Amino acid sequence: MSDTPQSPPSASDLDNPLLKPWQTPFQTPPFGEIAPEHFLPAFEQAFTDHAAEVAAITHDPSAPDFANTITALERSGKLLAKVSAVFYDLVSAHSNPALLEIDKDVSLRMARHWNPILMNAVLFGRIAQLHENRVTLGLTSEQLRLLERTYTRFHRAGAGLDDTAKTRMAEINERLAHLGTSFSHHLLGDEQEWFLELGEGDLDGLPGSFVAAARAAAEERGLPGKAIVTTSRSSMEPFLKSSHRRDLREKVYKAFTARGDNGNANDNNATIVEILALREESAKLLGYPTFAVYRLEDSMARTPQAARDLLERVWKPARARALADRDALQALIAEEGGNFTLAPWDWRYYAEKLRHVRADFDDAAIKPYLTLEGMIAAAFDCAHRLFGLTFSERKDIPVWHPDVRVWEVKDASGKHRALFYGDYFARASKRSGAWMTSLRDQQKLDGEVAPQVVNVCNFAKGAEGQPALLSPDDARTLFHEFGHGLHGMASNVTYPSLSGTSVFTDFVELPSQLYEHWQEQPQVLRQFAKHYQTGEPLPDDLLTRFLAARQFNQGFATVEFVASALIDLEFHSQPASEVRDVRAFERTELEKIGMPAEISLRHRPTQFGHIFSGDHYAAGYYSYMWSEVMDADAFGAFEESGDIFDPATAKRLHDDIYSSGGSRDPEEAYVAFRGRKPEPEALLRRRGLVEEPQAA
Template structure:
């Protein structure tokens, strides 16, 4: 009788199998936390072997066997990592966060020897030096320049001792960065303030409905709570007539990571700043700001400061005038206190109502989430001719996530767009665009999987989610980034979508 056949990870781990899903999307419904470490181990091993083959190729370096080969390397890693980091940011749990600590360190240890590989960098540098004679098209030339710059700025040209120190710094910064974000999320998850009937003075019905939905999300059905999500904090500070509660919420929000508890980030911040400065010095820069900005449109800290100074003076004068007007409003109402930080949004809203007869809460019923999504899509259709059709058959990481198929003017598939709009305890705060797969044409047409993640307040059961004007602006802003990813049309993965100078990334979002 034969022995029972042992199944391998590649047969049982959904991260290592072919994805038999619509458009080969990640099978989120099958993926469990314990699938990630074995998958990363396989991906690291595969990638390291590919890099060794490129570095040790006996043939003379050329664009195809070095730069294009680098673009083709790490396919498994590039497939797994976006899925993992999406869960870390948008729908974490204790198991995922624990794995994140391990993965961040392993990721640094994987990339350090690659980015500081002297032989590999020698091949890249040789091609870069001879780039004018290689008959490259503009995209290839851009890729060669970006590849050289990336390796050079990672320390590939340093002496061995400096490389060793840079590797140590990178590993430590990876740990510190992960710890920082975990601490922030920890404080956000642990804090909430329950709202009794007497605590709801001035709060519009839409806010109370969202506060009840937030309580239900935390297993507190029938109650209403303020959380440290920005979509909860900001409308509360704008509308709550309870000054004592505004102070409590404001201080909790601004003290995330600064409470002297296990989530405190003070020593973490100091160490991050010291290590960033040291790494910049190793690379020959006077400050980390000089290092960071050299590879941007701004180029220098002086250019940035010049812009900020030009904005700062008139902006400060306007803010001080508003402060004085708000203080006058407090006095006129009989208030015997000085305007404080937690009063600013409340009285700014009153001032706006007085000056412009404009009330956020009154506007909100017209800005339902579904209508704003439709409006943003309509703008994209009129600007670029693309259309959005919702799909219900694509696996997602949370039941609230929605997916649309994006088609071009010609009706052909162009991208998938994931929208994850609601705040929840498992999600970090803020709003961002990301991708689960980047567009490229190196080995056939690869369509992107683009996502927008926001933190809007959910409406009560059966009721629509209502957005403030700022929320609606955020939705359009993030779709601008999303369009940057969805409309990408390049050959090489490293140049795809938002892989541009960091201070150019914001242009599409503003348009």
Template sequence: MPAMLDNPLLQPWMTPFETPPFDQIKPAHFIPAFEQAFGDHVAEIEAIAADPAAPDFDNTITALERSGRLLNRVAAVFYDLVSAHSSPALLEIDSEVSLRMARHWNPILMNAALFARIDQLYQRRAELSLTPEQARLLERTYTRFRRAGAGLDQSAKDRLAAINERLAQLGTSFSHHLLGDEQDWFMEIGPDDCDGLPDSFVAAAKAAAEERGLAGKAVVTLSRSSVEPFLKSSTRRDLREKVYKAFIARGDNGNGNDNNAIITEILQLREETAKLLGYPTFAAYRLDDSMAKTPEAVRDLLQRVWRPARARALADRDALQALIAEEGGNFELAPWDWRYYAEKLRQRRADFDDAAIKPYLTLDHMIAAAFDTAQHLFGLSFTLRSDVPVWHPDVRVWEVKDRTGAHKALFYGDYFARPSKRSGAWMTSLRDQQKLDGAIAPLIINVCNFAKGTGGAPALLSPDDARTLFHEFGHALHGLLSDVTYPSLSGTAVFTDFVELPSQLYEHWQEQPQVLQRFARHHQSGEPLPDDLLRRFLAARQFNQGFATVEFVASALIDLEFHTQPAAAIGEIASFEQRELAKIGMPQEIALRHRPTQFGHIFSGDHYASGYYSYMWSEVMDADAFGAFEEAGNIFDPNVAQRLHDYIYASGGSRDPAEAYAAFRGRDPAPDALLRRRGLLDQAEAA
């Protein structure tokens, strides 16, 4: 009892909106809190499974929805810190918690008595007079337990439980290794190394050095927000090569952070999981519970995009090589050259480069633009709060209100790169919306890795950074606007190949002239983005789309092949990678967006395993969905926005996603919208 009284994770949170008291939480609090939460949850599950009353929706499905609240609360805080502000102590705890979490969930999801109750209800579902949301929840609960092995014999259950425990350990190790390589490497740059680098990049490099205790120096790190601008701008080919090779070697250095053996074991165990559950491959298992349904459907989409993208990339490669020759270069275009010469070619063809617009894209103005778009579409308002505890001084919190002025949610923004944060950008939550026992307002988080300004200068975003901000805020809106009763259906609890629709769709507003004309203002003068620069920016949007599409689709195809081919046939990971790239005709001047040893989407856990294609599957829908606003002649059309709110953003997982999209759009999506958006339709038609 004294330990519980001293543990803020186990006490009521006497904070604004009952938010986590991050200023009081220490690593030592987590293991006792998890132990209490695991115990409470087990007792709740045992009571449901042993209930002598005949199963009904309330005493079984609703009871499951009410169970595990303490565990959800503790886990949400823990995983936010592990990802956004880790420490050696937290990473050590993470290794233990990942195993204990698997050991906790395995007997629950394979509980025969509990599944028998769920199965009885599912078989009688037509007789139960359920609401549409309740019917959806029953179907999803039944599917979740069945796919977790609840219907297997005991021997198969035991083996599957052991596999799940090992996969949890391997996924955590993969993530820790990747973070370790990213933390360990940096390249110091002196005044003689900065030729071509914008002032904003040098300022960010100095801030990154200061984060690492190297005040007064400047460093390039392995954060994508550091690497890609360097590769675009640096005139030093030798340094570009050094940075590029370090970036693509993460997790593949033969050191203590090497991920090759982990990948091999993960693939073997996933294949065994699929066969235990009656599927020929892990991809078949995973995609059976998705919009795509089959590996063949995914491959068809990716190949449809691959052919025109590759043709465009090859044409661009020849143009870049010609540019090198024109400048007197006596070398073949290499992967570390592509971005640099592509920027030169873009300046020539479109009279535009990122450095010209970056001074107008301040972080605060782009946040304001994302908020303003949400206000126009959905009636939301955002007020900065200084009284909500946060996990790092850089984190900001806004109270979100609806169009009536009523409290809707809190939104946390954690935007800057730092050594304690894993790379990338993501949305997560500390609390999900639900209405099961009164209205519960969500606590939604966006985490990014933008470069911080120095000396009081604002953070400046590249166009890609600004797009990322809108993308993640689209995910955030999926959580903020959720309006469902049951927590398991809240917000982003949807199929993987549907979850990217709200985020990718929201990107469209970031590049709209009327948004940029209001919010793109020079960070020094405050002058709005000049019309001519805006015109050139918009004209250049489709430049280099062959490259961008090829690096993505190749990664998605590799993911699919990893999970459709027999694990025993894959062999050495780098050799498999090269074989598959040769099979599809990958241009040697372009690397995968995520090489296997750093492919956290599919190996740090299994959420996107066999599912990296989801971004492109969703892009078919998002490109088509924005067309509804264009057809209305108003990018903020209130009728279209209301349908978007009701059927996409607010409905969470309470509807079948295909039905939800058709309800919004009035029809299925048109696949050519994706190719048209990327400027690849002409190549597709030619092919």
């Protein structure tokens, strides 16, 4: 609310770039001017401003209406959103010890700021009154959706609890905020501390592109002339696939899977036990038997059993395929004269060999054609052909690290639509994984506000003067995160709370996973996959072999994912008192589902940031597979049209999925696009999994 009285700026405030209007192109954050010491004063001012805005809404003497309550809430907290977006971008993508210390403080202050707002009985009373009378208010469909989501948010935060329960809920929220931050800091600490230096005798089997990336990683860590393997997935995966040195593969694998589980200052076991107990207590305060029941009530799945049913339907054929592949890998070891049993650190290495035998293909053959630059161009071109978007690189936008690049995005009419930031390379200051976020969300509440969208990845750099080369998995990750980015860039809603990716967790992965399909289309690869040295396009025979090999090793990939999703559900469904020993719980649950000993979880509990760094995916990791049912089915609409860029299908995709944000029910949005509900069989076909008898 712009007319709310605010504190006059102090002299120090006037020197704080976070508290001044940004005189930059498109009012982007002036990263070069922002220092760690600016954040706490900026947060203090933002908390004060927002609290005053909310108090004015709460105590408005006028009868509650949509404008003075719901719209006013949407207008509140602009400074807090602005400061938070910059802060959390830096904490995740380019942290330092000072920022990490501030993060501990801010996470607690953030919980203490939001608790009294979301549990404010008077404010909730205004919202509840509007919600009760919603059919008489003459609201648009988007306004009705916003009212429902606002009511649900406050109700699920505990606004309807008695004072004693609210006090306890606030304590729980503060403690969970601290524990989530600690979990992510511990994980980053273990990732920063471990690396394996490779001597000249340790390079057997490693392609030149990997060695170049290993040298670049060493340079980045202040070890010029050396070569190292790190626990970044983009370093670990290709090393395990290529290295002839079984002893080194074992070291790297064990370091990767032991992150957060080393009994050191970064150990996450006790943190997990406490998080689970507090989540269960909060769910019970709200009247739910478990956190999973609480969490999934507000999702497309609705119940833990519905999520479990999908996962178990996929588990059976995936496990059968994985066990058959295991036997084939063991036979390959025997053929080579090996007298050892296949171990988890051997799977990727021998799977690559088996793929070469069965499909005459390995990742190393195609990697020289998958340059980072080429795949960025491919992602942009697909967005242009589908949605009419164009991307022009800007060199005048401030960035948080020299590697970060920025593009201006325009629509088919030439109108500015968004800014897109790409931060692609691994570094010690960046947490592992890949993600999309935003520095500013799209909205039209008070004039057009264009989004500023960020993609962060952890790809390995090329050697000096050489381009970065991506594995097929890396290229798919780039398209995945860009799909999330498009969800933010294409957003066309009025209200900030419904913008872009503000949708159910088990729907948010649809735009990202669907976009992956275009990366592996022959006409896209023929145009953009070119050899980094010769510029020659991907040969047809290699393209054919790549496409034929896509479903290879899907038993492994599906098993490692589904097992992680099932364990997530069990962590949040079983009594927290049963989880006193995280390792023992993990072991027991894996035994229950018959997890092959040669495959580990995609995310072991102590490094499972999706579910323990915060609660966004807690009891919700299944969402990726729930969305995959939709994305496999949705791409079928393009295949049925005979044109993967069919204009009519693309327009429905844009209007019903990418641009609508959270302004409509997700199932309704999907049916509007596809004309029916999704068919789960599409997922099994895509992964090449068919129902087979359970292997012994």
